[in-house]
Amino acid sequence: MGLPCGTYNYSYAKDMAILRTKTHWALLIALLIVVFTAPLYWDNYLLGVANLVGITLIAAVGLNILLGYCGQLSIGHAGFIAVGAYTAAVLTGTFELPFLVGLICAGLMAGLVGLIFGIPSLKVKGFYLGIATIAAQFIIIWFINHLSITGGFTGIAVPYASIGGFVFDTEASQFYLIMTIAVLCVFFAKNLARTRIGRAFVAIRDNDLAAEVMGINLFYYKLLAFFIGCFLAGIAGSLLAHWIGFMNAEQFSISESILYIGMVIIGGMGSALGPILGVIFIRLLQQGVMFIAPMLESAFPALPAGFASGISPMLFGVVIVLFLVLEPRGLAHRWMLFKAAYRLWPFSY
Amino acid sequence: MKSKKLLTLAGVIFLALAMAVMPLMAACTPTPEEPTTPTTPTTPTTPTVKGPLKYGMSICMTGAAADKGSPMGHGKLDCIKYVNEELGGINGYPVEAVWYDNSYDAAKAATIVKKLINDGALFFTTNSSKMMSASQEIANRAGFPGIASFSAPVCTNPPQHIYAQMPDYGDDFAAFADYYLKNIWKGEGKPKMALHLLNNSTGYGARDAALCLVDELGIELVATEEHAATTISEMESLTRIKAANPDVIFISSTPAPTAVVIKNAFELGLYPGTVIGCAHASFTSAMVDIAGAEIVEGVYGVFPTVNWGDDVPGMAKMTEYCQTYHPKDYGNMDYITSWAEALIGCEILRLSLESGGYDKLAAGDAAAWELVEKNGIQKLDYDVEGLHGPVKYTAGDNRLDKAVRVFQVVSGEITAVSDWIDAPRIPYEKFPDKFPWAKP
Numbered sequence: 001m002g003l004p005c006g007t008y009n010y011s012y013a014k015d016m017a018i019l020r021t022k023t024h025w026a027l028l029i030a031l032l033i034v035v036f037t038a039p040l041y042w043d044n045y046l047l048g049v050a051n052l053v054g055i056t057l058i059a060a061v062g063l064n065i066l067l068g069y070c071g072q073l074s075i076g077h078a079g080f081i082a083v084g085a086y087t088a089a090v091l092t093g094t095f096e097l098p099f100l101v102g103l104i105c106a107g108l109m110a111g112l113v114g115l116i117f118g119i120p121s122l123k124v125k126g127f128y129l130g131i132a133t134i135a136a137q138f139i140i141i142w143f144i145n146h147l148s149i150t151g152g153f154t155g156i157a158v159p160y161a162s163i164g165g166f167v168f169d170t171e172a173s174q175f176y177l178i179m180t181i182a183v184l185c186v187f188f189a190k191n192l193a194r195t196r197i198g199r200a201f202v203a204i205r206d207n208d209l210a211a212e213v214m215g216i217n218l219f220y221y222k223l224l225a226f227f228i229g230c231f232l233a234g235i236a237g238s239l240l241a242h243w244i245g246f247m248n249a250e251q252f253s254i255s256e257s258i259l260y261i262g263m264v265i266i267g268g269m270g271s272a273l274g275p276i277l278g279v280i281f282i283r284l285l286q287q288g289v290m291f292i293a294p295m296l297e298s299a300f301p302a303l304p305a306g307f308a309s310g311i312s313p314m315l316f317g318v319v320i321v322l323f324l325v326l327e328p329r330g331l332a333h334r335w336m337l338f339k340a341a342y343r344l345w346p347f348s349y
Numbered sequence: 350m351k352s353k354k355l356l357t358l359a360g361v362i363f364l365a366l367a368m369a370v371m372p373l374m375a376a377c378t379p380t381p382e383e384p385t386t387p388t389t390p391t392t393p394t395t396p397t398v399k400g401p402l403k404y405g406m407s408i409c410m411t412g413a414a415a416d417k418g419s420p421m422g423h424g425k426l427d428c429i430k431y432v433n434e435e436l437g438g439i440n441g442y443p444v445e446a447v448w449y450d451n452s453y454d455a456a457k458a459a460t461i462v463k464k465l466i467n468d469g470a471l472f473f474t475t476n477s478s479k480m481m482s483a484s485q486e487i488a489n490r491a492g493f494p495g496i497a498s499f500s501a502p503v504c505t506n507p508p509q510h511i512y513a514q515m516p517d518y519g520d521d522f523a524a525f526a527d528y529y530l531k532n533i534w535k536g537e538g539k540p541k542m543a544l545h546l547l548n549n550s551t552g553y554g555a556r557d558a559a560l561c562l563v564d565e566l567g568i569e570l571v572a573t574e575e576h577a578a579t580t581i582s583e584m585e586s587l588t589r590i591k592a593a594n595p596d597v598i599f600i601s602s603t604p605a606p607t608a609v610v611i612k613n614a615f616e617l618g619l620y621p622g623t624v625i626g627c628a629h630a631s632f633t634s635a636m637v638d639i640a641g642a643e644i645v646e647g648v649y650g651v652f653p654t655v656n657w658g659d660d661v662p663g664m665a666k667m668t669e670y671c672q673t674y675h676p677k678d679y680g681n682m683d684y685i686t687s688w689a690e691a692l693i694g695c696e697i698l699r700l701s702l703e704s705g706g707y708d709k710l711a712a713g714d715a716a717a718w719e720l721v722e723k724n725g726i727q728k729l730d731y732d733v734e735g736l737h738g739p740v741k742y743t744a745g746d747n748r749l750d751k752a753v754r755v756f757q758v759v760s761g762e763i764t765a766v767s768d769w770i771d772a773p774r775i776p777y778e779k780f781p782d783k784f785p786w787a788k789p
Contacts, residue, residue: 043467044463044466044467045460045463045464045466045467048459048460048463048464049460052456052459052460056456145549148782148783151503152553153549153550153553154501154502154503154550154553154557154784155482157486160490169490171463240456243459244455244456244459244483244486244487245485245486245487245489245490246482246483246485246486248455248479248482248483250455250479250549250550251455251456251479251483253413255413286452286454286457287457287460289450290449290450290451290452290457291449293410293450294447294448294449294450297426310411312410312411312450312452313411313412313452
């Protein structure tokens, strides 16, 4: 990370720190204060959108570890989220186990299922691995639909999350729960990238043959990436289940999996900031286009039938295409450019 | 290194503090108002300004279900336009359609129901069981009443704040089986029935009902086969069904796969000879067009609304609006369904308005929702201008309309062969091991 003009580091530890200046700390603390006081001035709808963003972020961080850092394409991420959601739903709903037990088990179960579908990654990569993970999407959903414990096609109700007698039964309390876990996950992912494991992931992504020659155990690290990525997907699934309150396999379609890849690409693969920006961008864009059709219909009654409702998905598609054309390296790269300009400010040379 | 440790420690302390004060902060935030018991119905007061009555809608205008959601959206929005423009609203109060496109996306549907709550909508509707299942728990927890046009048993079982406009796919089976036994079956003993089901809630709704009812009705279930929405041949599954020698085949699916099943049954010589009945999701003119009128001649089906052109009081105005604003939807039964939904919605608002007054409804809060539910939805007794079976609430049964009609393809036309048949409530709760969602 670059520093503002005239600021230098004098030790390796300082150079490796995530937050290196007082300004960094001030900004982070200000951001956390803004985020954690949001329920005081946001209404339930905005908190609901924020909760959805938080849950999506946890899953996208997982996918970013798998795809962005380790280079393992997964087109079955929604399936892994479903594993977590249903594990939490069954454990807390049917067996009435505590929320935290359900949360951890959801992550572990999704991680284990991810390990199984990650095994082909040693032999295949790229699009071929993508096809293998699509199989995960279909197989997982098939099992969910045909197991009686999951409620089959009908679905399953999920109780509110609760910790030690405190029930997260309002949008605000759910917001604190989800945001705290999201912050922890982002912090974990950021740190993971700076460890030996993270560097091994990057080495595998950049050239797996060279990585193996350097002594990196490809099978171990690829499976580890699948486990961690899917573990986070499972955590997100668990939170989603408790937030929505009712799970149905139709909520985890392949289009959701593709959307997650889109979020990571648009945000910027292989950076901690990328998933955050990508998730916020896509989820807010989705909410934005939701308002367009009713607004157009009421403002221009003479519009031909279907035009107003048709324009929303078109706009969504156009924005994404334009984005990929104009900023193929993602929002995180744009942010880096902005920071680079700021670093030299007020001198442009 | 020392400063790094300090920073890490500070970070950990901050997060620990955040976790620790989380319940405290949550407790400090504004909490939703507790529902209050509605007061005794009073004479409506005359307000100075006649503000709108907010009717919430979560519509699949786009996305995977847009083929059904789009005409349904047009139907209900056109009906609201008709109520406002020609009837002067409800007792002089205009109806405001507060609607959002959920794109058939569950996560979006969940945020939409929160938005509708925030917007002060008095109740909300969805046009698909999937979207209702994604919204229902949020609505039930808030006490926000909702109505699903097309619903699954799980939306209304156990009964809470979600209601079904029409019978579900399980009810289709119940009504058809009852009609078959009373009017078509002429043999001795139990008739043998086979099920051919779409592999989602449309098919499984019928299967669940069959599991509950066959013994009670006196039907022998000899085969159950599944198909995908994209199926192009069902020769194999129908060969197995043929080997079981059924008297009747019940298909619960959508138009295209139903057409494939019937065509294949025709090619195998299974039909004619065996009676075929279809659930309402498939029994439209599209199914007849895809399969061919000659092949589907004589096939039975159930549907919960009247057909276009039928002589019922609501037909003329609906046809006029459809042909004026959305002519492409003319002939689509889904438009009728949602026009009827909006009529029911307006009737609910009228009952609520007359019993509680505008000021109480205008708040759009928990008390208003309770008023709408108790004095509107649960007091319904409305013929829906003949467009579908009468809607009336029965305690413990959140299906508002329980009636379907049996139709038959006659000379290529879908023709009604029965009057409205009430589908009995299916006692899912008697089979808790099979249907855990139905536990009271």
